[in-house]
Amino acid sequence: xxxxxxxxxxxxxxxxxxxxxxxxxxxxxxTLKYKCRGLPKLSDFECKSEILPPCDDGDxxxxxEWLSVDPYMRYRIAMSKPCDVIVGSQVAKVIESRNADxxxxxxxxxxxxxxxxxxxxxxxxxxxxxxxxxxxxGPIRRSAALGILGMTGNTAYFGFLELCSPKxxxxxxxxxxxxxxxxxxxxxxxxxxxxxxxFAGGARKCDYVRSLGVDEVHDYKSEDIGAVLKAAAPxxxxxxxxxxxxxxxAAVVPHMAEYGRISLCGTISTYNKQxxxxxxxxxxxxxxxPKQIRTEGFIVTRWAPRWMEGIGQLAQxxxxxxxxxxxxxxxxxxxxxxAFIGLFRGDNIGKTVVQF
Amino acid sequence: xxxxxxxxxxxxxxxxxxxxxxxxxxxxxxTLKYKCRGLPKLSDFECKSEILPPCDDGDxxxxxEWLSVDPYMRYRIAMSKPCDVIVGSQVAKVIESRNADxxxxxxxxxxxxxxxxxxxxxxxxxxxxxxxxxxxxGPIRRSAALGILGMTGNTAYFGFLELCSPKxxxxxxxxxxxxxxxxxxxxxxxxxxxxxxxFAGGARKCDYVRSLGVDEVHDYKSEDIGAVLKAAAPxxxxxxxxxxxxxxxAAVVPHMAEYGRISLCGTISTYNKQxxxxxxxxxxxxxxxPKQIRTEGFIVTRWAPRWMEGIGQLAQxxxxxxxxxxxxxxxxxxxxxxAFIGLFRGDNIGKTVVQF
Numbered sequence: 162x163x164x165x166x167x168x169x170x171x172x173x174x175x176x177x178x179x180x181x182x183x184x185x186x187x188x189x190x191x192t193l194k195y196k197c198r199g200l201p202k203l204s205d206f207e208c209k210s211e212i213l214p215p216c217d218d219g220d221x222x223x224x225x226e227w228l229s230v231d232p233y234m235r236y237r238i239a240m241s242k243p244c245d246v247i248v249g250s251q252v253a254k255v256i257e258s259r260n261a262d263x264x265x266x267x268x269x270x271x272x273x274x275x276x277x278x279x280x281x282x283x284x285x286x287x288x289x290x291x292x293x294x295x296x297x298x299g300p301i302r303r304s305a306a307l308g309i310l311g312m313t314g315n316t317a318y319f320g321f322l323e324l325c326s327p328k329x330x331x332x333x334x335x336x337x338x339x340x341x342x343x344x345x346x347x348x349x350x351x352x353x354x355x356x357x358x359x360f361a362g363g364a365r366k367c368d369y370v371r372s373l374g375v376d377e378v379h380d381y382k383s384e385d386i387g388a389v390l391k392a393a394a395p396x397x398x399x400x401x402x403x404x405x406x407x408x409x410x411a412a413v414v415p416h417m418a419e420y421g422r423i424s425l426c427g428t429i430s431t432y433n434k435q436x437x438x439x440x441x442x443x444x445x446x447x448x449x450x451p452k453q454i455r456t457e458g459f460i461v462t463r464w465a466p467r468w469m470e471g472i473g474q475l476a477q478x479x480x481x482x483x484x485x486x487x488x489x490x491x492x493x494x495x496x497x498x499x500a501f502i503g504l505f506r507g508d509n510i511g512k513t514v515v516q517f
Numbered sequence: 518x519x520x521x522x523x524x525x526x527x528x529x530x531x532x533x534x535x536x537x538x539x540x541x542x543x544x545x546x547x548t549l550k551y552k553c554r555g556l557p558k559l560s561d562f563e564c565k566s567e568i569l570p571p572c573d574d575g576d577x578x579x580x581x582e583w584l585s586v587d588p589y590m591r592y593r594i595a596m597s598k599p600c601d602v603i604v605g606s607q608v609a610k611v612i613e614s615r616n617a618d619x620x621x622x623x624x625x626x627x628x629x630x631x632x633x634x635x636x637x638x639x640x641x642x643x644x645x646x647x648x649x650x651x652x653x654x655g656p657i658r659r660s661a662a663l664g665i666l667g668m669t670g671n672t673a674y675f676g677f678l679e680l681c682s683p684k685x686x687x688x689x690x691x692x693x694x695x696x697x698x699x700x701x702x703x704x705x706x707x708x709x710x711x712x713x714x715x716f717a718g719g720a721r722k723c724d725y726v727r728s729l730g731v732d733e734v735h736d737y738k739s740e741d742i743g744a745v746l747k748a749a750a751p752x753x754x755x756x757x758x759x760x761x762x763x764x765x766x767a768a769v770v771p772h773m774a775e776y777g778r779i780s781l782c783g784t785i786s787t788y789n790k791q792x793x794x795x796x797x798x799x800x801x802x803x804x805x806x807p808k809q810i811r812t813e814g815f816i817v818t819r820w821a822p823r824w825m826e827g828i829g830q831l832a833q834x835x836x837x838x839x840x841x842x843x844x845x846x847x848x849x850x851x852x853x854x855x856a857f858i859g860l861f862r863g864d865n866i867g868k869t870v871v872q873f
Contacts, residue, residue: 236807403802406802406803410802425802425805425806426806427806428802428803428806431802431803442798442799442800443798443800443801443802444798444799444800444802444805444812445799445800446759446762446766446781446784446787446799446800446814447762447784447787448814449781449800449812449813449814450781450782450783450784450814450815450816451592451814451816452814453813453814453815453816453819454813454814455811455812455813455814456800456805456811456812456813457805457809457810457811457812458802458804458805458806458807458808458809458810458811459806459809460806460807460809463809
């Protein structure tokens with residue numbers, strides 16, 4: 162399933178293809194214009210152009226095909242200063258190469274930020290954590306390398322299995338369950354024999370999550386989280402995969418079972434808040450100690466040495482029909498900021514990708 | 518080192534020894550008189566007397582020799598109702614026995630609460646988590662079974678080693694470092710080759726902690742915790758053993774190193790606060806996620822199957838001169854509430870025990 166949202170912004174210059182000369186490529190680059198406060202606005206971003214330096218021996222030049230927008234970028238933007246390029250990964254095609262291992266026409270996963278084109282130097286092409294040549298995905302669209310067969314898939318796979326250590330029969334709570342990571346966690350938990358109580362926002366998303374085969378789906382916008390869990394998990398929640406943080410987490414923690422495990426993946430509810438704006442402390446030791454609860458924050462790159470283990474298992478589950486995924490596609494590089502901001506309005510079902 | 522604080526309360530009745538008849542023993546029992554709010558007061562407690570039922574086959578009657586007061590009792594009192602007996606452990610002598618395995622004159626560790634005398638029924642004498650016959654402690658006073666060779670020692674041993682997983686050369690932060698648990702954690706961390714930055718309240722306690730051989734001692738009452746850690750742990754804190762919680766923890770968390778481990782032992786700073794009275798959220802996922810920090814709450818009884826492993830190792834370290842401990846002794850069963858309340862005024866260095 163794939164939903165395409167078409168957005169049109171009046172930015173004719175940027176809709177041109179990159180101009181090329183014999184020695185240089187002109188790239189478009191999204192930068193931070195103003196230090197963001199609260200929910201980012203379109204006017205916080207500025208698209209600039211830059212001429213890429215020519216390839217040295219071992220370098221390649223890549224052209225974006227699919228670009229990723231992810232909630233973590235909000236956190237990185239908060240640490241950025243004006244004129245910094247927005248961070249991010251992309252699936253790109255090699256259009257110039259002075260590297261025999263990566264010929265023109267290869268598809269790669271790279272991390273040049275929000276750039277239409279980028280030169281990747283020899284030392285970066287040799288660093289598997291910033292540059293990977295993509296295998297043939299067969300019937301699966303290459304954009305999956307940004308989602309279910311990439312960072313968000315492995316975030317769900319390792320972040321859930323390694324930190325929640327789920328056992329068959331245990332009760333698992335997942336929030337933002339219609340999102341890229343949450344939807345994968347729900348299904349991995351079911352594959353592992355768990356009972357899954359999922360939360361999403363609004364009927365459309367709840368319907369989607371229901372279609373994934375979870376045990377219960379609840380709309381956090383209209384239901385009381387504590388009351389839901391009291392009924393849905395009378396013996397307590399064993400595993401909580403938290404994408405949301407803030408008040409949501411404060412409501413779940415009192416319902417954790419003894420020896421419960423909480424995987425702290427993200428806090429999307431708080432990314433646009435200033436320090437001090439938050440209400441309840443999400444992780445109260447007054448609950449964590451008597452219930453002997455373990456919590457662990459993570460960034461998925463810690464499992465870089467096992468990266469292909471996760472991708473291989475996820476691909477197998479997709480082929481076996483056990484794992485579904487969705488992509489929300491936004492068309493046009495010009496719409497990168499709009500696609501990103503949409504994450505915080507809750508526009509997306511599954512992974513949001515921008516098609517160049 | 519042992520400090521005896523003598524307290525005299527006007528409670529002549531309670532200073533009498535228990536009256537005994539041929540079939541019954543009269544016991545004194547401290548109960549909760551009023552539901553506590555905030556710091557407990559002497560008037561929240563009431564001492565009553567009760568006649569113990571005679572021993573059935575397999576039962577014993579014990580007389581308290583040393584009684585424990587511990588911060589966790591505040592938490593249990595919060596869940597208690599008026600007339601409930603206050604929970605707690607004691608070292609006691611068997612004064613009547615209808616159990617051949619536990620003859621009169623045996624010394625035991627038992628959990629009858631704040632009672633001068635108690636009948637322990639056959640099923641309880643067979644439960645090692647509520648009743649243990651004490652070995653000969655040699656030159657070590659039996660009160661150690663309530664402290665360094667008992668619950669607080671094992672709390673330090675397992676709670677630190679199992680949940681902080683310290684490695685030689687790592688930086689460890691310990692608060693309430695002059696307390697029963699904190700002082701043991703400081704020394705275990707040194708034994709394991711760690712660098713220890715300890716916090717205690719006031720010059721007297723800081724001097725005591727310094728005598729234990731830690732690397733740095735700071736007075737949390739007069740120094741800024743964040744500024745101390747910025748200087749003392751420029752590469753971050755690897756292990757944080759937290760006895761205090763609340764604002765103290767909120768100040769430490771931003772100084773944790775990547776992959777830091779926090780052992781959540783207690784939150785003495787918050788035990789006397791109502792929900793909602795707290796200020797900064799102590800464990801902010803906004804720090805825990807990017808730094809990939811693990812936190813775990815615990816109750817020491819989870820390591821009951823390994824209990825003697827901890828006690829044995831602690832005893833060996835004491836014999837080898839590697840582990841020092843202190844007891845603050847309060848005299849008289851009548852002074853149980855006063856001894857307990859003193860924990861929250863920060864009166865104690867090391868373990869507080871009440872001598873019957």
